[in-house]
Amino acid sequence: xxxxxxxxxxxxxxxxxxxxxxxxxxxxxxxxxxxxxxxxxxxxxxxxxxxxxxxxxxxxxxxxxxxxxxxxxxxxxxxxxxxxxxxxxxxxxxxxxxxxxxxxxxxxxxxxxxxxxxxxxxxxxxxxxxxxxxxxxxxxxxxxxxxxxxxxxxxxxxxxxxxxxxxxxxxxxxxxxxxxxxxxxxxxxxxxxxxxxxxxxxxxxxxxxxxxxxxxxxxxxxxxxxxxxxxxxxxxxxxxxxxxxxxxxxxxxxxxxxxxxxxxxxxxxxxxxxxxxxxxxxxxxxxxxxxxxxxxxxxxxxxxxxxxxxxxxxxxxxxxxxxxxxxxxxxxxxxxxxxxxxxxxxxxxxxxxxxxxxxxxxxxxxxxxxxxxxxxxxxxxxxxxxxxxxxxxxxxxxxxxxxxxxxxxxxxxxxxxxxxxxxxxxxxxxxxxxxxxxxxxxxxxxxxxxxxxxx
Amino acid sequence: xxxxxxxxxxxxxxxxxxxxxxxxxxxxxxxxxxxxxxxxxxxxxxxxxxxxxxxxxxxxxxxxxxxxxxxxxxxxxxxxxxxxxxxxxxxxxxxxxxxxxxxxxxxxxxxxxxxxxxxxxxxxxxxxxxxxxxxxxxxxxxxxxxxxxxxxxxxxxxxxxxxxxxxxxxxxxxxxxxxxxxxxxxxxxxxxxxxxxxxxxxxxxxxxxxxxxxxxxxxxxxxxxxxxxxxxxxxxxxxxxxxxxxxxxxxxxxxxxxxxxxxxxxxxxxxxxxxxxxxxxxxxxxxxxxxxxxxxxxxxxxxxxxxxxxxxxxxxxxxxxxxxxxxxxxxxxxxxxxxxxxxxxxxxxxxxxxxxxxxxxxxxxxxxxxxxxxxxxxxxxxxxxxxxxxxxxxxxxxxxxxxxxxxxxxxxxxxxxxxxxxxxxxxxxxxxxxxxxxxxxxxxxxxxxxxxxxx
Numbered sequence: 039x040x041x042x043x044x045x046x047x048x049x050x051x052x053x054x055x056x057x058x059x060x061x062x063x064x065x066x067x068x069x070x071x072x073x074x075x076x077x078x079x080x081x082x083x084x085x086x087x088x089x090x091x092x093x094x095x096x097x098x099x100x101x102x103x104x105x106x107x108x109x110x111x112x113x114x115x116x117x118x119x120x121x122x123x124x125x126x127x128x129x130x131x132x133x134x135x136x137x138x139x140x141x142x143x144x145x146x147x148x149x150x151x152x153x154x155x156x157x158x159x160x161x162x163x164x165x166x167x168x169x170x171x172x173x174x175x176x177x178x179x180x181x182x183x184x185x186x187x188x189x190x191x192x193x194x195x196x197x198x199x200x201x202x203x204x205x206x207x208x209x210x211x212x213x214x215x216x217x218x219x220x221x222x223x224x225x226x227x228x229x230x231x232x233x234x235x236x237x238x239x240x241x242x243x244x245x246x247x248x249x250x251x252x253x254x255x256x257x258x259x260x261x262x263x264x265x266x267x268x269x270x271x272x273x274x275x276x277x278x279x280x281x282x283x284x285x286x287x288x289x290x291x292x293x294x295x296x297x298x299x300x301x302x303x304x305x306x307x308x309x310x311x312x313x314x315x316x317x318x319x320x321x322x323x324x325x326x327x328x329x330x331x332x333x334x335x336x337x338x339x340x341x342x343x344x345x346x347x348x349x350x351x352x353x354x355x356x357x358x359x360x361x362x363x364x365x366x367x368x369x370x371x372x373x374x375x376x377x378x379x380x381x382x383x384x385x386x387x388x389x390x391x392x393x394x395x396x397x398x399x400x401x402x403x404x405x406x407x408x409x410x411x412x413x414x415x416x417x418x419x420x421x422x423x424x425x426x427x428x429x430x431x432x433x434x435x436x437x438x439x440x441x442x443x444x445x446x447x448x449x450x451x452x453x454x455x456x457x458x459x460x461x462x463x464x465x466x467x468x469x470x471x472x473x474x475x476x477x478x479x480x481x482x483x484x485x486x487x488x489x490x491x492x493x
Numbered sequence: 494x495x496x497x498x499x500x501x502x503x504x505x506x507x508x509x510x511x512x513x514x515x516x517x518x519x520x521x522x523x524x525x526x527x528x529x530x531x532x533x534x535x536x537x538x539x540x541x542x543x544x545x546x547x548x549x550x551x552x553x554x555x556x557x558x559x560x561x562x563x564x565x566x567x568x569x570x571x572x573x574x575x576x577x578x579x580x581x582x583x584x585x586x587x588x589x590x591x592x593x594x595x596x597x598x599x600x601x602x603x604x605x606x607x608x609x610x611x612x613x614x615x616x617x618x619x620x621x622x623x624x625x626x627x628x629x630x631x632x633x634x635x636x637x638x639x640x641x642x643x644x645x646x647x648x649x650x651x652x653x654x655x656x657x658x659x660x661x662x663x664x665x666x667x668x669x670x671x672x673x674x675x676x677x678x679x680x681x682x683x684x685x686x687x688x689x690x691x692x693x694x695x696x697x698x699x700x701x702x703x704x705x706x707x708x709x710x711x712x713x714x715x716x717x718x719x720x721x722x723x724x725x726x727x728x729x730x731x732x733x734x735x736x737x738x739x740x741x742x743x744x745x746x747x748x749x750x751x752x753x754x755x756x757x758x759x760x761x762x763x764x765x766x767x768x769x770x771x772x773x774x775x776x777x778x779x780x781x782x783x784x785x786x787x788x789x790x791x792x793x794x795x796x797x798x799x800x801x802x803x804x805x806x807x808x809x810x811x812x813x814x815x816x817x818x819x820x821x822x823x824x825x826x827x828x829x830x831x832x833x834x835x836x837x838x839x840x841x842x843x844x845x846x847x848x849x850x851x852x853x854x855x856x857x858x859x860x861x862x863x864x865x866x867x868x869x870x871x872x873x874x875x876x877x878x879x880x881x882x883x884x885x886x887x888x889x890x891x892x893x894x895x896x897x898x899x900x901x902x903x904x905x906x907x908x909x910x911x912x913x914x915x916x917x918x919x920x921x922x923x924x925x926x927x928x929x930x931x932x933x934x935x936x937x938x939x940x941x942x943x944x945x946x947x948x
Binding site: 049050053061101104111113114119122125146149156192312318333334337343345347348350 | 549
């Protein structure tokens with residue numbers, strides 16, 4: 039399979055677990071992924087699924103898309119009821135539109151989070167240019183945040199730009215992008231995140247681009263007071279706040295969006311994405327009507343060929359219906375799993391320095407247990423060893439993220455069962471114990487500590 | 494339906510035929526769109542379908558997507574065979590990769606043409622920056638060309654930027670975008686297009702961004718000699734050529750791509766889009782391996798959440814299989830339709846100044862028959878009248894495009910039958926005759942000449 043892939047696929051398109059053995063996924067169901075070799079099928083528990091949130095192979099969603107594709111799949115220039123109904127349902131879940139005089143949420147349906155964030159940035163710039171007479175368009179973004187793969191999204195994605203190495207990031211990053219430092223709570227947490235925005239901010243109309251539920255940063259969820267203060271400063275100077283909820287929407291953290299879970303101020307623009315169509319390409323850019331005005335007045339039609347076509351709307355409606363049903367899981371199984379992970383933190387304080395997150399969006403930060411030969415505190419190699427053990431011996435798939443690749447990010451489908459949670463925590467306990475034993479008995483980790491690529 | 498749409502949909506998202514009566518499309522089949530009112534269903538012949546090229550409601554494609562969504566819909570970080578197979582099939586159809594020492598086509602699957610053009614521009618810039626040590630990145634684009642709705646695509650889309658009116662286009666258009674003038678053959682065709690590129694070009698490594706089969710420009714297909722000359726100049730100075738075949742791919746003009754139909758030189762990068770998944774969001778950016786090198790070396794992973802997921806690949810494979818079957822239609826029904834339209838040109842030389850195009854991508858350019866009160870030669874109002882008559886009296890949907898909205902662009906699904914072609918030509922004849930009679934008898938066109946928005 040690999041040579042056939044490599045023939046026409048650029049090497050910059052990563053393969054998960056390339057360092058051990060990549061998975062050939064031919065079927066999947068609920069929280070399980072089935073990987074095939076010519077002679078065996080192995081079932082893996084999937085703790086890293088932030089797209090098929092309503093479960094792999096969800097038949098209700100597959101059927102809804104099928105029925106719609108058989109009927110018709112016209113674009114947004116024709117009228118069809120699911121286009122309106124999906125927006126109505128999203129707006130109702132976002133709340134707060136009817137009682138504050140700013141008009142209803144206006145929603146642009148697109149194919150992907152990158153497209154939604156791109157148009158969100160265009161809308162913000164139009165607002166700053168025409169309403170605030172700005173000539174420059176400072177965008178505040180956060181260290182380790184990621185907003186998508188398009189040119190404009192990369193320009194506000196320090197997570198990606200830091201990887202340019204010796205290459206010139208100015209090709210992507212315009213001079214008016216200001217990066218605000220936002221550390222993870224451990225192992226190093228100074229300076230206090232509460233002062234980082236103030237340090238970076240120059241009062242003038244500008245855009246705050248904030249990834250709610252920062253995922254690749256390693257499950258970073260600042261407190262409500264932090265966002266309240268930053269958004270209030272931005273607004274009092276005539277700027278606006280964009281929340282990127284592409285990863286964190288659709289009950290991932292408990293409420294429909296992370297900003298609702300965390301009690302952050304309601305944004306001017308919010309983008310939704312990955313889980314919105316359970317894998318069918320669908321995303322939404324939701325804008326308060328008063329902020330959209332300048333963009334409307336520019337005179338450019340916004341047409342997106344597939345965005346909001348009938349099949350995409352059918353996928354979105356079926357997904358929301360499934361996720362409404364699964365929503366309690368985010369609280370109940372999420373709380374159960376968080377409790378189990380905290381038990382592991384208590385049991386293995388040498389290895390785990392923090393367990394954090396909300397709902398089904400959890401992070402476990404690993405420490406270096408091999409010191410003092412390697413003076414860095416992060417458990418990058420430890421997590422790599424543990425993730426490889428989890429995959430190869432326990433058949434559990436996990437995600438490695440964070441600035442130093444030392445945070446296990448857990449975002450299973452919302453159909454994750456209490457049994458799945460207990461099994462996962464048990465396997466994690468075993469893998470950590472094995473890792474510690476290897477270090478204590480042999481002074482080093484086994485050959486599996488070669489780095490599981492599980493971005 | 495309209496008030497419910499307007500509640501959450503920005504007004505910059507156009508509705509077709511908003512000036513007469515928009516269509517509520519609840520079903521569609523092959524070349525026909527069914528529009529519903531509370532009491533009636535009207536069947537319209539669709540001559541404007543550049544997405545569901547294998548026909549509306551195509552069951553083979555709907556079934557393939559359904560089966561795949563039931564099985565699994567994993568992303569490109571896992572291995573699955575249809576991901577490789579789709580690329581193999583695209584590469585085989587693009588040809589020319591094995592015999593010129595440049596290595597195979599490398600293909601990035603995305604959700605939409607805008608995403609493919611965005612990454613194409615990133616790849617070109619990386620090549621110019623790292624291979625050619627460029628500090629500036631001049632991109633030559635054509636008047637009236639359109640490459641997508643994202644920020645970077647708009648920067649090379651004069652078709653859109655001209656509509657910014659009094660607003661500042663510098664927000665979108667960087668100073669190193671150079672617009673090459675490319676006129677339609679009539680009614681005004683000076684200066685000769687063959688000299689336009691030379692006039693705009695400054696020798697230095699740069700990118701030629703060329704929309705093959707320019708659609709919104711009004712079916713503009715320059716001769717092979719023009720492209721050969723431009724591409725050869727670009728290449729001899731170390732630059733490269735991107736062809737945007739998002740509209741024109743998949744046998745629209747006869748061969749798989751328009752550059753193959755027209756005999757243009759094979760490009761360094763070519764993007765495919767709209768018809769590739771028959772409405773399922775799917776697009777491809779295809780790059781010669783030698784040109785991709787610098788992009789690969791930048792060190793940024795390219796990951797697209799939905800791009801090339803299993804359902805998208807299933808849609809692509811099923812669509813290619815259906816279109817292979819329909820391919821002869823592009824030649825046979827296309828030739829039949831072109832002949833019928835030329836007959837109309839001969840019959841109505843006052844109204845039609847040109848009939849052009851290849852395969853199932855045809856254009857009819859209209860003249861002003863109301864002169865001398867309106868001195869402009871373009872038949873903008875005439876075409877608006879004709880398109881409205883076609884829709885409301887003959888139930889035929891058409892597209893209005895071109896710099897002055899005076900070109901009827903005809904791009905029906907490839908399942909368009911000879912009977913469909915004959916019916917359409919007959920109705921067009923009637924509508925033109927009605928328009929001429931109105932002008933001759935009343936000195937003006939009837940109330941229907943109020944502008945059918947049929948972009």
